[in-house]
Amino acid sequence: MSDELATDITLTGAVAVGVGTMIGAGVFVLPSLVVAEIGPVLVAAFLLAGLVALLNGLVVSELGTAMPAAGGSHHWVTRTLGPLFGTVAGVADWLGLTVATAFYALGFGVYLDVVVELPAIAFGVVSLSPTQFGAVLAGLGFVALNYVGARVTGWTEIALVGFVVTVLVVLAAEGVRTGRLGDVAGAFGGDAVLTATALVFVSYLGYAKVAALGEELVNPSKTLPRAVLGSIVVVTLLYTVLMLVVDGVVDYDALADEAAILAAAEALFGTVGVAVFALVGLAAMATSANVSVAASSRVAFGMGRMGLVAGWFDNVHPRFSTPYRALQVTGALVVVLVAVGDLLTLAVLASALHLVGYTLLAASLVVVRQVPDYEPDFRVPAYPLVALAAAGASVALVFAMGLDVVAVTVAIGVGAIGWYLLYGRHYATEEGLLPKYLGQRAEELPPLAASAVKAARPETVGHRTLVALSNPRTEADLMALGCAIAAAEDGEVLAVHIVTLPDQVPLARGPTYLDRVDEDPRALLDTASEDSILDVPVETRVIYSHQAVEEVFATARRADADSVVMGWRGRPTFISGRAASVADELAHDLPCDTLVLKDEGFDPSRIVIPTVGTDNDALCAGVARVLQETFNTTVTLLHVVDGEGKRRGGERFLEDWADTHDLDAETIVDTSGDVERAIAEAAADHTMLLISATERGLLSRLVRRTLVYDVVEEVDCTVLLAERPGTRSLRERLIG
Known part of the structure; x- marks a missing residue:
C-alpha cells in the first residue's frame, strides 16, 4: 500500500x-x-x-x-x-x-x-x-x-x-x-x-x-x-x-x-x-x-x-x-x-x-x-x-x-x-452498516423512504473474487480458476500483486526500491488482465507490504471480497519467517472462502474430492460444480471407512451428499481406514485433488505438518485446498 x-x-x-x-x-x-x-x-x-x-x-x-x-x-x-x-x-x-x-x-x-x-x-x-x-x-x-x-x-x-x-x-x-x-x-x-x-x-x-x-x-x-x-x-x-x-x-x-x-x-x-x-x-x-x-x-x-x-x-x-x-x-x-x-x-x-x-x-x-x-x-x-x-x-x-x-x-x-x-454510486466498493441494515428492511419502510435507501445504495457487483499473484508460472492458472468462480456468480476479479518488501524498506519507497532491482510490479498484472477468461471484468492493483499472507487477507477484507484464490509454494509461503502462531491466528479469522492452489499443471478434467461432510467439504462441492460447468470436469467423491462392513453406509453417505449438493459425481468408498493412503491412491488416477480443512484451520494444519500438509506435499497432481471462514461477527466485518 x-x-x-x-x-x-x-x-x-x-x-x-x-x-x-x-x-x-x-x-x-x-x-x-x-x-x-x-x-x-x-x-x-x-x-x-x-x-x-x-x-x-x-x-x-x-x-x-x-x-x-x-x-x-x-x-x-x-x-x-x-x-x-x-x-x-x-x-x-x-x-x-x-x-x-x-x-x-x-x-x-x-x-x-x-x-x-x-x-x-x-x-x-x-x-x-x-x-x-x-x-x-x-x-x-x-x-x-x-x-x-x-x-x-x-x-x-x-x-x-x-x-x-x-x-x-x-x-x-x-x-x-x-x-x-x-x-x-x-x-x-x-x-x-x-x-x-x-x-x-x-x-x-x-x-x-x-x-x-x-x-x-x-x-x-x-x-x-x-x-x-x-x-x-x-x-x-x-x-x-x-x-x-x-x-x-x-x-x-x-x-x-x-x-x-x-x-x-x-x-x-x-x-x-x-x-x-x-x-x-x-x-x-x-x-x-x-x-x-x-x-x-x-x-x-x-x-x-x-x-x-x-x-x-x-x-x-x-x-x-x-x-x-x-x-x-x-x-x-x-x-x-x-x-x-x-x-x-x-x-x-x-x-x-x-x-x-x-x-x-x-x-x-x-x-x-x-x-x-x-x-x-x-x-x-x-x-x-x-x-x-x-x-x-x-x-x-x-x-x-x-x-x-x-x-x-x-x-x-x-x-x-x-x-x-x-458517479460514486456506480463504483463504490463499500456499502456501509446503515444502508445494509435499511436495505434488509426495505419492506418495513414507507415507500418514499425505501426508494431513497435504494437510490443511495451502491451498485456493487454480486461477487468479488480476489486473486493473489506473485509467480508468473502460476498466474494464468490462478486467473483461470478465479475467473471461473467469479463468472459463476456474475461477478468480477480483483487481481492483486502483493510485493513483499524487506523490513528496512519503507512501504512508500516500494516503487523506487523495485526500480533499483529492475522489477516491474505491473507486468504480472498486465499479463493477468490479458489472461482473463469468460468475459469476467478484472481490476488490478499493486500493493506493497512487509507481510505476505497477512496482507492478502487484509486486502480481501478491505475489498469486501467473497472469495480468495492464492498460490501454494510450500511452508514458507504461509509463515514467511514469522512465528507459526501468526499463521494459526490467521487461520481462525479468514475473511472469506479461501482456495489455495498447488499447481502441477492446471488440468481440471478429472478431480477427486475426499469428503466427510463438513462445511468446508460443502465449499469443495460448490467449486466442483463451477469446474463442471466451466471445464466439463468429471468429479469423483472419496469417502474412507474402517472395515468392509461399513462400505454400504459409506456409499449411502456419498449418494446423499452428492444429491444434497446437486453434484453429478462418481463415488469411491475405501474400507482400509488409512485416509492418507486412500487419498494418495485416488489422486494418482485424477488430474486434480480438491481437499478441505477439517477439524482445525487450514493454515495451522499446514504449519503443523498434519494430514493435509503431508498429502499436499506428496501427491503428484494439482491440489486445490479449500476452507471457509469461521462465523465472523458484525464487529469483525466492520473493522476487518
Whole structure:
C-alpha cells in the first residue's frame, strides 16, 4: 500500500504529529483578526474552541481504535453511514484540508514578508500582493515537497515541533512571570464569543491526523486516544495562556496590521523577540501546511481507491510513489484560493468544512454503537451525551459563522451528494452498516423512504473474487480458476500483486526500491488482465507490504471480497519467517472462502474430492460444480471407512451428499481406514485433488505438518485446498 508509512510511531511521535499540525497560522495570525472583527475575546474563543475539539477528539479516538486501518473521516463514515455520506465527508475533508493549506500558506506569506521584503506581482488581470506572492511560492513549495515524497517525519518532526512549542512556552512563561496578563473575567464578556470561537477553530485542525495513522502506532488501543486527547489538551492550555499574555501586553488600538503574537514578543523581548518569533511562525506554519498538503492529497487518493471519485486520483507516481494526480489538483486549488481569498474567509471555510466531517463522525459513532458485539479498545465516556454534544457544538459553530458560510457549506454538501448519485454510486466498493441494515428492511419502510435507501445504495457487483499473484508460472492458472468462480456468480476479479518488501524498506519507497532491482510490479498484472477468461471484468492493483499472507487477507477484507484464490509454494509461503502462531491466528479469522492452489499443471478434467461432510467439504462441492460447468470436469467423491462392513453406509453417505449438493459425481468408498493412503491412491488416477480443512484451520494444519500438509506435499497432481471462514461477527466485518 503505497500511501502508508513503514515506521512504528510512539506516543511521543503521535503527540508531535497532533501538536505540530495544530500549532500553525491560527495562533500566529488569527488573534489580530479576531480583535479587529469581533473584539478582545481571545481567551474565551480559544478555550471554547479547545473544548469543542476535545468533544470531537473523544469521538475520533473511539472510531480510530475501532477501525485502526482507517485512512480518515471519510473512511469511517463510509463504513458506518454508507458511501453517500462518506462522499460528503470525504469532499468536506479534502476541501477543508485544501482550504486550510491555503490559509497556512497565506499566513506563511505574512511572516515571510516580515523576514524578507517581497515584491508585488501582476500577471495580466491577476495581481498578487507581497503576502499573496509569498503564499503562492510557499504553497507550490509544499506541494512539490510532497510530490517527490520529501516529508518531515520521525525525530526531525519531533524536534521541529518541540522547538516551536518551547519558544511559545517561553513567551507564555515570561508573561506569567512579569504578571502581564489580561483580565480573565473580561475575556469571557461580549455577545460574539461563539462567532469568535468558530473563527479560531481552524487553530485546532489536525488532531484527527493522529487517528488516521491507525496501525502505524505502537499499541494503538492506548497510544491513539492518549495522543489525540493529549495533543488537544496541550494545545488548548498553551493557546489559553498565550492569549492571556497577548491581552495583557498588546495595545490593540495601536496594533494596526501587525500580528498580535509579534507585538507581544516585541513587548516582552524587544526586536530580538520579533525576529525569533517571525522565524518560529514560519516554521510552525510550514509544518502545518506540509502535513495538510499530504493529508489532503491522500484523502482524494483514498476516495479514489474506494470508488467514490475517479480512479485517476489514486494513481501513484512510478518514481516517487506519491499520489501525484491528487497532489496536482490540490496544488492548483491552493494557488487559486491564495490568489482570491483572505485569511478570514479561508479560516471560517476551513473550520466549517471540518465541522461537517466531525458532525458525521458523531452520527457514525451512534450507528456503530448499535452493533451488539461492538467492543472497541476505547469508549467515549458518558455516551451518548458526549456524542450528541460534539455534534451539537459542531453544528452551532457552523451557524455562528454566518448564513453565507452555511450556504457555501450546504452547496458543497449538495454537490457531493450529486456527485455520488451520478458517479460514486456506480463504483463504490463499500456499502456501509446503515444502508445494509435499511436495505434488509426495505419492506418495513414507507415507500418514499425505501426508494431513497435504494437510490443511495451502491451498485456493487454480486461477487468479488480476489486473486493473489506473485509467480508468473502460476498466474494464468490462478486467473483461470478465479475467473471461473467469479463468472459463476456474475461477478468480477480483483487481481492483486502483493510485493513483499524487506523490513528496512519503507512501504512508500516500494516503487523506487523495485526500480533499483529492475522489477516491474505491473507486468504480472498486465499479463493477468490479458489472461482473463469468460468475459469476467478484472481490476488490478499493486500493493506493497512487509507481510505476505497477512496482507492478502487484509486486502480481501478491505475489498469486501467473497472469495480468495492464492498460490501454494510450500511452508514458507504461509509463515514467511514469522512465528507459526501468526499463521494459526490467521487461520481462525479468514475473511472469506479461501482456495489455495498447488499447481502441477492446471488440468481440471478429472478431480477427486475426499469428503466427510463438513462445511468446508460443502465449499469443495460448490467449486466442483463451477469446474463442471466451466471445464466439463468429471468429479469423483472419496469417502474412507474402517472395515468392509461399513462400505454400504459409506456409499449411502456419498449418494446423499452428492444429491444434497446437486453434484453429478462418481463415488469411491475405501474400507482400509488409512485416509492418507486412500487419498494418495485416488489422486494418482485424477488430474486434480480438491481437499478441505477439517477439524482445525487450514493454515495451522499446514504449519503443523498434519494430514493435509503431508498429502499436499506428496501427491503428484494439482491440489486445490479449500476452507471457509469461521462465523465472523458484525464487529469483525466492520473493522476487518
